[in-house]
Amino acid sequence: xxIWKKRGRVFNPQEIKNVSWLNEFAQAPSVLVFDTFVRVYxxxxxxxxxxxxxxxxxxxxxLNRSNLFEIIRVSKEPILALxxxxxxxxxxxxxxxxxxxxxxxxxxxxxxxTRCESVPFNVAIGLAISKNNGETFEKLGSGPVLSYSxxxxxxxxxxxxxxxxxxYYLFYIAGNKWIENDGKPEPVYKIRMxxxxxxxxxxxxxxxxxxxxxxxxEAQASPDVFFHNNRYHMFFCYRYALGFRxxxxGYRIGYAVSDDLLNWTRDDSKAGIDxxxxxxxxxxxxxxxxxxxxxxxxxxxxxxxxxxxxxGLAELEGTL
Amino acid sequence: MKWEKLGRIFNPxxxxxxxxxxxxxxxxxxxxxxxxxxxYFSTRQVDPKxxxxxxxxxxxxxDKSFKNILNISGNTVIELGxxxxxxxxxIFPINVLRDKDKILAYxxxxxxxxxxxxxxxxxxxxxxxxxxxxxxxxxxxxxxxxPNEPFLVGDAFVRxxxxxxxxxxxxxxxxxxxxxxGAARVYKIGHAVSPDGINWQKEEGKxxxxxxxxxxxCQALPTVIFSKNRYHMFFCYREATGFRKxxxxGYRIGYAYSDDLVNWTRDDEHTGIAFSEDGWDSDMMCYPxxxxxxxxxxxxxxxxxxxxxxxGIAVLKD
Numbered sequence: 001x002x003i004w005k006k007r008g009r010v011f012n013p014q015e016i017k018n019v020s021w022l023n024e025f026a027q028a029p030s031v032l033v034f035d036t037f038v039r040v041y042x043x044x045x046x047x048x049x050x051x052x053x054x055x056x057x058x059x060x061x062x063l064n065r066s067n068l069f070e071i072i073r074v075s076k077e078p079i080l081a082l083x084x085x086x087x088x089x090x091x092x093x094x095x096x097x098x099x100x101x102x103x104x105x106x107x108x109x110x111x112x113x114t115r116c117e118s119v120p121f122n123v124a125i126g127l128a129i130s131k132n133n134g135e136t137f138e139k140l141g142s143g144p145v146l147s148y149s150x151x152x153x154x155x156x157x158x159x160x161x162x163x164x165x166x167x168y169y170l171f172y173i174a175g176n177k178w179i180e181n182d183g184k185p186e187p188v189y190k191i192r193m194x195x196x197x198x199x200x201x202x203x204x205x206x207x208x209x210x211x212x213x214x215x216x217x218e219a220q221a222s223p224d225v226f227f228h229n230n231r232y233h234m235f236f237c238y239r240y241a242l243g244f245r246x247x248x249x250g251y252r253i254g255y256a257v258s259d260d261l262l263n264w265t266r267d268d269s270k271a272g273i274d275x276x277x278x279x280x281x282x283x284x285x286x287x288x289x290x291x292x293x294x295x296x297x298x299x300x301x302x303x304x305x306x307x308x309x310x311x312g313l314a315e316l317e318g319t320l
Numbered sequence: 321m322k323w324e325k326l327g328r329i330f331n332p333x334x335x336x337x338x339x340x341x342x343x344x345x346x347x348x349x350x351x352x353x354x355x356x357x358x359x360y361f362s363t364r365q366v367d368p369k370x371x372x373x374x375x376x377x378x379x380x381x382x383d384k385s386f387k388n389i390l391n392i393s394g395n396t397v398i399e400l401g402x403x404x405x406x407x408x409x410x411i412f413p414i415n416v417l418r419d420k421d422k423i424l425a426y427x428x429x430x431x432x433x434x435x436x437x438x439x440x441x442x443x444x445x446x447x448x449x450x451x452x453x454x455x456x457x458x459x460x461x462x463x464x465x466x467p468n469e470p471f472l473v474g475d476a477f478v479r480x481x482x483x484x485x486x487x488x489x490x491x492x493x494x495x496x497x498x499x500x501x502g503a504a505r506v507y508k509i510g511h512a513v514s515p516d517g518i519n520w521q522k523e524e525g526k527x528x529x530x531x532x533x534x535x536x537x538c539q540a541l542p543t544v545i546f547s548k549n550r551y552h553m554f555f556c557y558r559e560a561t562g563f564r565k566x567x568x569x570g571y572r573i574g575y576a577y578s579d580d581l582v583n584w585t586r587d588d589e590h591t592g593i594a595f596s597e598d599g600w601d602s603d604m605m606c607y608p609x610x611x612x613x614x615x616x617x618x619x620x621x622x623x624x625x626x627x628x629x630x631x632g633i634a635v636l637k638d
Contacts, residue, residue, distance in 0.1 A: 083470075084494070084495070085435055085436060085495045085497065085503055086433070086435065086436040086439075086470075086471050086492070086494075086495035086503065086505075087470050087471065088465060088470065088471070090435055091435075114433065114434075114435075114439075115433065115434035115435065116404070116431065116432065116433055116434065117409075117431075117432035117433065117434060118403060118404060118408055118409070118431070118432065119403060119404040122404070124465065127467070140467045141466075141467025141468045141470065141525070142467075142468075142470040143465040143466050143467050143468060143469055143470030143471065144465055144466065144467070144470075145466070145467055147464045147465050147466065148406065148441065148460045148461055148464050149458075149460050149461065149462070149464075150444070150457050150458030150459075150460050150461070150462055150518075151458045151459075151460060152460055153401075153404075153405045153406065153458070153459035153460030153461075154404050154405065154406075154460070175404070176459075177402075178402070178403040178404040180403065185403060185404065187404070200467075
C-alpha cells in the first residue's frame, strides 16, 4: 500500500470574496509548473440561478513553488467563456486538464455542459489553446474535439491529457446508462481512453479500462495517470450510482496499474488515501491529481461535496 | 432537366400506421426490390407525456407504377433510443441502402434540449430481414458534432462510389435569436468519406453547396445520383425564419452538380420542378429523394406543411 501523508487544504474558494463567478467549488485541480510557482487550474461556480441550476467556469490559482500553501494570485477572469446558444459548452466548462504543447502553446481539454429535456445534462470534450502561458485560452472551434460514438452515447467528461512517447493520451469518462431514479435520472460512467498524434484527431480505445468493483453501476471519474518507475499508475475516484451525496456511498479514491496504458489491474487497497476522521475531507475524497515537483510526488484532491470547499494536498511517503 | 409530376402517391391520414402515428409522412426514401419499391418515411406520434411529437420510421410498399399500395408496415421498424440517447425523441429521416449482403440505414436521431429545441446526430442501423426491421449498431451516433460543426449533424445520404463510402449530410452553423420565433437554426450541406461506412472523415465545417438566398439560408436533405457522367444533387432550402407560413420563405427544391465529388456548382435554374398552382404541393416542396428504378429516374418529395399530408413523385423526362 502506498502512504499518502495529508498536508491539509490548500485552497478554499469560499474565502475568495466579491467574485461573482467564483462563489464556491474548486473542482478537478490540474497543475502547470513554472519556475517559481505552480499554476493550479480548477473549476468553480457562481450562485445557482432561480431554478437552482449552476453553470461552471474554469480558472487558476498560482501557488509558491517552494511553499504550496502560499497563494500568490488568483486569475482575474475565467480562462474560458461559456459557449454560444445551442453549443456543447453553453452551461459549463468543467473539468479542465492542461498540458504544454511546446514553448509557445498550452492546451486545455475541458468538459462542456449542455442541458437536455429528458435528462438534466450532457457533456462533450472541448479543446482550447493558450499562447500566453495559460493565462487565457481560445477555443479550437465552437464544437467539441471529442464527442459521442456508437459505444459512448453521452457524457464524455473528466478529460485528463497526458503525453507519453510522442503520443497524446486522453483519459476520460463516458456514460453508458441513465438510471431512471424516480424522475431524477442519474448517469453511470466508466473510464476510457483515446490517443492522438496531433491532439485534435483521436482514435478511441473503445473499451472500459477499469473494472467495476463496488457494484455494476459504479460511477468512475478523474482517471489521473502518472508514469513512474517504468509503470503507469492511475489514481481515480469512484462512487455508488445512487445515494452518493453522503459519506457512505460517496466518492473514494481508487488505484490501478498498467504496463501498456490499455490493460489495467485495479487494486484499490493500494490507493493509500481515504476520508479523514473529521474536517473538510471527512465524508468523501475525489478527483485526485498526481504530480511530481522538485523530487517529491504530490496529490491534489477534493474533499466533501466534491470540492465545494476546495482542494487539499497529500505527499507520497516512499515510492510508487 | 424536366420532371413530370405524377401527383401525390401517399397520404398518411388515409391509413393506419404503427406506433400510434397519425399524420406526417416525411422524407420518403426508397429500397428497390425486383417487383416492388419499399418507401420509408418518418411519421409522428404525440408523446403522451407532454404533447410533443415523436418521429417514428414506417414504410409503404408500392408497385412499380407507384399507383398501388401493396403493404404498410404494421410494426416498429426501428426503436427510438433509450433515456438520454441521441435518438430518444425521434428518427427523421432515414436513408437506406444495400451494401454487400446487408441493408444499412443511416438515421437522423433527435433529442430535445433546453436552451434550443433540439439536437441531432447520425446513427447507423442494420437489417437482416430485407428492411422490415433494423437493429442499431449501438446506443450512440456514428457522426456527430465536431470543432467546426458544433451541432445539428443530420440528414445523412450515403452512396458508394469507386469503393469509397460518401456521405452528404447537414450540420448546424448557428442558432439565431429571434423576437417571435425563439431560436432559429441555420444549417448547411457537408460531406464525409469512409472506407467501411462506419468510420468517417469529415471535410470538417466545409459548406459544399453555395448559398443562393443569403448567408442564413438553411439547406437540408441532400440526395445524390450519378447519371450521364455527372453527379447530380437535389436538396431543399429555405429562409431561416418565417418559413412555416410564408410560401416565399419556405422550402423549395434546389440543385447542384459535380464532376469530381469535390467541387459542386449550384444551379437552381435547372432543378426542373417547382410549386404547383394549387393542391398539395402549392406552398412548399421539401425532402427530395432521387432514385432509379427500371431505367427511369424518379424524384420523391414532400409538399405543403413539411409532409403532414404525405408525399408525391415525379419522373425525369429529359
